[in-house]
Amino acid sequence: MEPESKPSLSELSSTAALGDYVLISEVGEGSFSTVWKAVHRESGEVVALKQVFLSRLNRHLKNCLDCEIKFLSTVCHPNIVRLLKAFQNCIQREMEGEESEII
DSSP, X not given: OOOOOOOOHHHHHTSOEETTEXXXXXXXXXXXXXXXXXXXXXXXXXXXXXXXXXXXXOHHHHHXXXXXXXXXXXXXXXXXXXXXXXXXXXXXXXXXXXXXXXX
């Protein structure tokens, strides 16, 4: 398997961005979230960015999400995805007629 090439600056400027990250492509989606392939603007590090639609979560699911974030922020294991950063940001974007929230 060949190493993945980093996107050029011109490619990064023409795609959707979220904070320090540029969204490259959708990896998958579920009922409450979408996972994006993204790249950090400065380091060029390719990451998976999980977009969670908080408006679709009831109180119990929001608590489960909080637990997931707390767990992933403390665990360090080669078979478990490493959480680099968690943030919340409201963006104006048309997605099934609702505002989406990013964590």
